[in-house]
Amino acid sequence: MDNVDRNILYHLQHNARLSRTELGKLVNLSQPAVTERVHRMEEQGVIKEYRTIISPEKIGKHAAAFMLFHTKNCLAFLDFCRSSPEVAECYRISGDHNYLLKVIADSTQDLEEFGNLCDSYGNYTILIVMSSAFDHKDLIPDHEEENLLSE
Amino acid sequence: MDNVDRNILYHLQHNARLSRTELGKLVNLSQPAVTERVHRMEEQGVIKEYRTIISPEKIGKHAAAFMLFHTKNCLAFLDFCRSSPEVAECYRISGDHNYLLKVIADSTQDLEEFGNLCDSYGNYTILIVMSSAFDHKDLIPDHEEENLLSE
DNA sequence: GTTGAAAAAACAGAGGA
DNA sequence: TCCTCTGTTTTTTCAAC
Numbered sequence: 001m002d003n004v005d006r007n008i009l010y011h012l013q014h015n016a017r018l019s020r021t022e023l024g025k026l027v028n029l030s031q032p033a034v035t036e037r038v039h040r041m042e043e044q045g046v047i048k049e050y051r052t053i054i055s056p057e058k059i060g061k062h063a064a065a066f067m068l069f070h071t072k073n074c075l076a077f078l079d080f081c082r083s084s085p086e087v088a089e090c091y092r093i094s095g096d097h098n099y100l101l102k103v104i105a106d107s108t109q110d111l112e113e114f115g116n117l118c119d120s121y122g123n124y125t126i127l128i129v130m131s132s133a134f135d136h137k138d139l140i141p142d143h144e145e146e147n148l149l150s151e
Numbered sequence: 152m153d154n155v156d157r158n159i160l161y162h163l164q165h166n167a168r169l170s171r172t173e174l175g176k177l178v179n180l181s182q183p184a185v186t187e188r189v190h191r192m193e194e195q196g197v198i199k200e201y202r203t204i205i206s207p208e209k210i211g212k213h214a215a216a217f218m219l220f221h222t223k224n225c226l227a228f229l230d231f232c233r234s235s236p237e238v239a240e241c242y243r244i245s246g247d248h249n250y251l252l253k254v255i256a257d258s259t260q261d262l263e264e265f266g267n268l269c270d271s272y273g274n275y276t277i278l279i280v281m282s283s284a285f286d287h288k289d290l291i292p293d294h295e296e297e298n299l300l301s302e
Numbered sequence: 303g304t305t306g307a308a309a310a311a312a313c314a315g316a317g318g319a
Numbered sequence: 320t321c322c323t324c325t326g327t328t329t330t331t332t333c334a335a336c
Contacts, residue, residue, distance in 0.1 A: 001209075001210070006210075009203070009205055009210075012203040013202060013203050013205060014200060014202060014203075015200075015201060015203075016167040016168060016201040016202055016203040017167060017168060017201045019311080019312060019313090020312070020313070021311075021312060021313085022312095029321080029322095030321070030322055030323075031312080031313075031314095032313090032314080032315085032321085032322080032323090033320075033321055033322075035313075035314080036320085036321090044209065045206055045209060046205060046206055046209040046210065047203055047204070047205060047206075048204040048205065048206050049165060049166075049203075049204040050166060050167040050168045050201065050202070050203055050204070051164065051165060051167055051201070051202045051203075051204055051287075052160070052163040052164050052165075052166075052167040052198055052200075052201055052202075053198070053199040053200040053201070053202055054160055054164060054197060054198060054199065054290050054291070055196055055197055055198075055199050056290060058152075058195065058196060058197040059152070059157075059160075059197065059290065059291070061290065064242075066217075066242075066244065066251055078284050081284060081285075082284070082285070085288070085292050087288065088287065088288045088290075089283070089285065089286050089287065089288070090283070090284040090285055090286075091215075091217075091280045091281075091282070091283050091284070091286070092280070092281045092282045092283075092284065093217065093278040093279060093280055093281060094277075094278060094279040094281060095276065095277075095278045095279075097278075099284075100217055100278060100280075104290070125246065126245075126246075127244040127245055127246045127248075127251060128244060128245040128246075129242045129243070129244055129251075130242075130243040130244060130245060131242070131243045132240070132241070132242050132243075133229050133232060133233070133241040133242070133243065133250075134232075134233070134240065134241050135240050135241075135242070136239065136240060137236070137238065137239045137240070139205050139207060139210065139212065139239075139255070140205070140210070141236050170329070170330075171329095171330075171331090172329070172330080180303085180304095181303075181304060181305075182330085182331090183303090183304085183305095183331090183332085183333095184303060184304080186330090186331080187303095
């Protein structure tokens with residue numbers, strides 16, 4: 001992981017479909033060299049996946065919420081979370097609660113119904129997402145492109 | 152947005168680099184037809200982005216947390232969030248607090264330092280992420296592949 | 303929506319600095 | 320580790336159906 005790798009990741013993170021040739025131009029490397037570095041990062045697990053981001057609203061998912069959960073039966077609860085399509089994310093957290101969930105549903109009514117399903121697993125607080133200032137920021141910030149200047 | 156489009160999205164969501172030809176085979180459509188549908192969904196904003204998922208741990212980000220925030224100066228606070236690389240997500244929420252942030256940092260020490268920076272904007276509670284059961288679930292679930300059967 | 307053909311581009315591999 | 324060169328595969332674009 002040197003600066004060239006970081007630079008490759010910087011460009012890939014918001015454009016997974018960049019060709020190796022274009023990527024090479026962006027980081028001042030030949031196409032085979034870029035390909036080799038990308039493969040290496042894929043194998044090392046630095047690159048986990050290439051994902052297509054779909055607009056939830058455009059496919060009818062108009063409601064999102066976070067749920068702070070307190071359960072006494074973690075294993076059953078985790079099974080429930082994994083099998084519920086509404087639960088997009090599930091974290092074990094410190095503090096008064098056990099788990100934090102991110103839930104995505106068609107409507108607030110559906111959120112409410114999902115809440116009913118949760119009742120048997122413990123106590124929770126629902127925090128409705130009213131709006132997102134931003135729901136994602138790239139991990140690798142603008143640059144550290146010293147390596148680009150050296151040619 | 153018919154079932155074929157959903158099927159295309161289903162395959163693309165966890166593999167953004169699928170070629171149009173392969174995609175065509177998966178959804179029983181010719182390559183030009185797939186290309187046209189994908190372009191349409193890109194223009195409509197159904198497809199927002201093609202993202203490369205990078206392992207935070209592998210690039211030295213070993214600490215994550217959620218912060219429940221209560222501020223009196225929303226605009227200044229949002230500026231602060233946008234300009235802080237640690238803040239990966241920022242939501243306006245219902246309940247006792249104003250905002251929910253997801254914060255990613257190198258270490259818990261860095262989380263603490265980030266907390267100090269936040270002091271001037273209001274009150275907050277930090278919920279440290281101890282582990283992720285899962286931090287992502289695909290929006291489009293397994294199938295609805297009725298259309299695949301009809302040929 | 304399909305097929306098919308031609309032009310352009312991307313990719314994988316070998317050999318060498 | 321990187322480069323250039325080359326052959327092969329893929330994409331793309333365009334026709335006609």
